Amino acid sequence: MIIARSTDAAAAARSRDAVEAARIWARAAAVRDGLAPPSALASSLAGVERRLAQGGVLYLARVGDRAVGFAVLVGPELVYLAVDPDVWGAGVASRLLAHVDEEALRAGFESLELWVIDDNVRAKAVYERAGWTPTGDLQDAGGRAERRLVKQLRA
Structure with missing residues (x-):
């Protein structure tokens, strides 16, 4: 598996990457929520x-x-992480999270944060295995509770 950073150097390539990411997000969210095939691309x-x-x-x-x-x-905020459901359990999320940690350290960040749907047990388990810590912070996300998680990159 290769993890690549989408850059501004080629707007067309970045746009294709964004479409691929959106397809993954729509499909993963539909499977997560038990919905019909995604139509929310x-x-x-x-x-x-x-x-x-x-x-x-x-x-x-x-x-x-x-x-x-x-x-x-x-x-310092991880705003999206999604994996195609066909490869759930294959370590893709863990490798992406490790890559994000490395890139964040290179950018000078000492910690990261994210918000995850609080009843998304699968995602929370992936984050916690990767060293993320749940906080007491909750927010409403369209009728679903989201919990804030943080990760210290440097002690």
Whole structure:
């Protein structure tokens, strides 16, 4: 598996990467929530593109030429992490999280934070195995509770 940073150098390539990330997000969210096949590609793409416009960095994991997962980091906040459900359990999320840690350290961050849907047991377990710590902070995300997690990168 290769994890590559999508850059501004080629806007077309970045746009293709954002579409691939949005497809993964829409499919993973549909499977997570037990919904019909994803039809929310447009709204998923709008969300990814909005975060990239805020200075986000997109990391796309590929096996061969197939995108299998992605992460978006905006400053010290991990705003997206998703893996194609076909490869859940194969370690893609763990490798993406380790890659994000390395990139965040290189960028000078001492800690990271994220918000995760509080009843997303699978995601919370992945984060906690990777060293993330739940906080008492909760927020409403469209009728679902989100919990803030933090990770110290430097002691």
